Amino acid sequence: MSWVAVAIAAWLGGWAANVRLVRRPGRLTRALVPAIFGAALLVMWEGLVRGFNVPAVILPAPSMISGAFAAGLPVLWADFVQTVIRSVLPGYAMGCGAAFVTAVAIDRSPFLQRGLLPMGNLAAALPIVGIAPIMVMWFGFDWQSKAAVVVVMCFFPMLVNTIEGLRMAEPMQRDLMRTYAAGYWQTLWKLRLPAAGPFIFNGLKICTTLALIGAIVAEFFGTPVVGMGFRISTEIGRMALDMVWAEIAVAALAGSAFYGCVTLVERTVTHWHPSIRG
Amino acid sequence: MRSVLPIATICLAIVAVWYVGAVFLNAKWERDQAARAGVGIGWAEIVPATMSQERPVLPAPHQVAVEIWKTTAEKRITSKRSLVYHGWITLSATLLGFVMGVGLGILLAVGIVHNRAMDLSAMPWVISSQTIPILAIAPMIIVVLYNIGISGLVAKAAISAYLSFFPVAVGMVKGLRAPDDMQLDLMRTYNASAWQVFWKLRWPSSLPYLFASLKVAIAIALVGAIIGELPTGSQGGFGARMLNGSYYGQVLIIWSALFGAAICAALMVGAVGLAQRAVLGRTGQMR
Structure with a gap:
């Protein structure tokens, strides 16, 4: 039962530390408090799993998971390359690129925009992952079918966000570009795309x-x-849940890193936007 | 209403592209058949033949429509071949999970707004958890819950709840913080208690955010329930239909399940939209 006591102590200690810390606001507090919270959660998890002898097929302890992570590093790396490098990145680039080009192409036609926006919004709510079996039938078992699913999943959110973003330039600003005798492409490149930046990056992040x-x-x-x-x-079929959790950790790391990269690019490209300046 | 014509045009264009795609993708099989039989075949024979293949690469729209009609209207809804039967299995898990997830999400948001320690501790984790592909762990949750004796409806609902929890929590934190200092100060001058501030100011002003999150949450809850049906074998539901169809190469089953799921999603999002109109219309927050 001592492990349960450790778990409870970790939780109470972490919470007490956080309650004290938040009284002194500052940068350090903002970074420290979530870190303490996460660490307390991990210790509590470890303690409860050991204290109550939870079988590993239900919930492995964090120490077991990190052990599986370290032991299975080559396998995890191969999986990462196959899924993220081969399937996700090409699919992401193609899907977002195609949606961006489509949005710019139909930009001149309000008719098409009025038709496509509601369709895009609807498609965003549909369970598009369901096309996965169809894509596997069409493109085979390798990365091509996964990239195809990724393309379709990325297309509509990106399309809707880009179309919305291209509307953001104000009439006054457009008139200014007209007085400069700027052509369509100059206006697009120098005014409307930068103005659409926050929306485009929102789509990219989603x-x-x-x-x-x-x-x-x-x-x-x-x-x-x-x-x-x-x-x-x-x-899961082999009931090796520690390996599953290690794979989930990889997925979480990959997802956060991917998101973080896009956010970094956003910060440099749309540095003028209030949400980043402020 | 002026967008009816553009939408109709886009829909027609999609159907047209679909038909053309069906002809070209299915033509290869017809040619192979003709070559095997040793007869020449022209487009005049290929085009109608591609519309009615048993196992097409891409079924024509009317084939999917006929399949959906056959499996909804012409079967008893208790039959295992009825799409309504499978749809109800998925939908019940979705709705149960949605209700649980929304309840928990609102509770967490209330806690975060009223407790600064909780805000600083939990909020960064809630936000960063959005970047994690949570759906990937759905099969594991199913297996784990099965091991401790929970299976079927509740296990799938747990996944839906887990998925719909995050958008609601994030949206509600934003919404409950929407009242500005001026309004909060006014409540102070009225000597309002925290309870009154919550019910008379914070809750009403969070409603637009709540409904926006609910739309996201119900869509993702349906996806969660479908993914949750993949590892449970073939007990039923849209996900099981898709998996069976993909095992046995029954393309029409996959497509009809896909469209069934899409129709359910559209109906549920539409229902949330109607509730939004009704509620926000009465509170005067309709934009």
Whole structure:
């Protein structure tokens, strides 16, 4: 029972520390408080699993998971390359690129915009991952089918956001460009695309998570014997839950890193926007 | 209403592209068949033949429509072949999970808004958890819950709840913080208690945010329930239909399940939209 006591003590100690810390606001507090919270959660998890002898097929302890992570590093790396580098990144680039080009292409036609915006909004609510089995049938088991799912999943959120963003330039600003005798492309390049920046990056950020989900779920429907989705489904079959959790940790790290990269680019490109300046 | 014509045009264009795609993608099989039989075949024969293949690469729209009609209207809804039967299995898990997830999300948001320690501790984790492909762990949750004796409806609902929890929590924190200092000060001058501030100011002004999050949450809850049906075998539901169709190469089953799910999603988001109109219309927050 001493492990349970450790768990409870970690939780109470972490909470007490946080309650004290938040009285002194500052930068350090903002970084420290969530870190303490996360650490307390991990210690409590470890303590409860050990204290109550929870079987590993239900919930492995964090120490077991990190052990599986370290031991399975080559396998995890191969899965990461197959899923993220081969499927997600090409699919993400193609899907977002195609949506961006489509949005710019239909930009001159209000008619098409009025038709496509509601359709895009509707498509964003549809369970698009369901096309995964169809794509696997069409493009085979390898990365092509996963990339195809990712393309379709990224397309609509990106399209809707880009169309919305291209409307952001104000009439006054457009008139100014007219008085400069700027052509359509100059106006697009120098005024409207920069003004659309926050929306475009919002779409890009939404798509990072969607792309990873699409690729992993598509792998549940058939893959070569490598990939994060494949590993998750087979290791569940073998009841090796520590490996599954290690794979989830990889997915979480990859997802956060991907999101973080896009956010970094956003900060440099749209540095003028109030949400970043402030 | 002026957008009816553009939307109709886009829909027609999609159907047209779909038909053309069906002809070209399915033509190869017809040619192979003709070559095997040793007869020449022209476009005049290929085009109608591609519309009615048993296992097409891409089924024509009317084939999908006929399949949906056959499996909804012409089957008893208790039959295992009825799409309504499978739809109800998925939908019940979705709705149960949605209600649980929304309840928990609102509770967490209330806690975060009223407790500064909780805000600084939990909020960064809630936000960064949005960047994690949570759906990937759905099969694991199913297996784990099965091991401790929970299976079927509740297990799938747990996934839906987990997924719909985050958008609601994030949206509600934003919404409950929407009243500005001026309004909060006014409540102070009225000597309002925290309870009154919550019910008379924070809650009403969070409603627009709540409904926006609810739309996201119900869509993702449906996706969660479908993914949750993948590892449970073939007990039923849209996800099980899709998996069966993909195992046995029954393209029409996949497509009809896909469209069934899409129709359910559209109906549920539409229902939330109607509730939004009704509620926000009465509170005068309709934009």
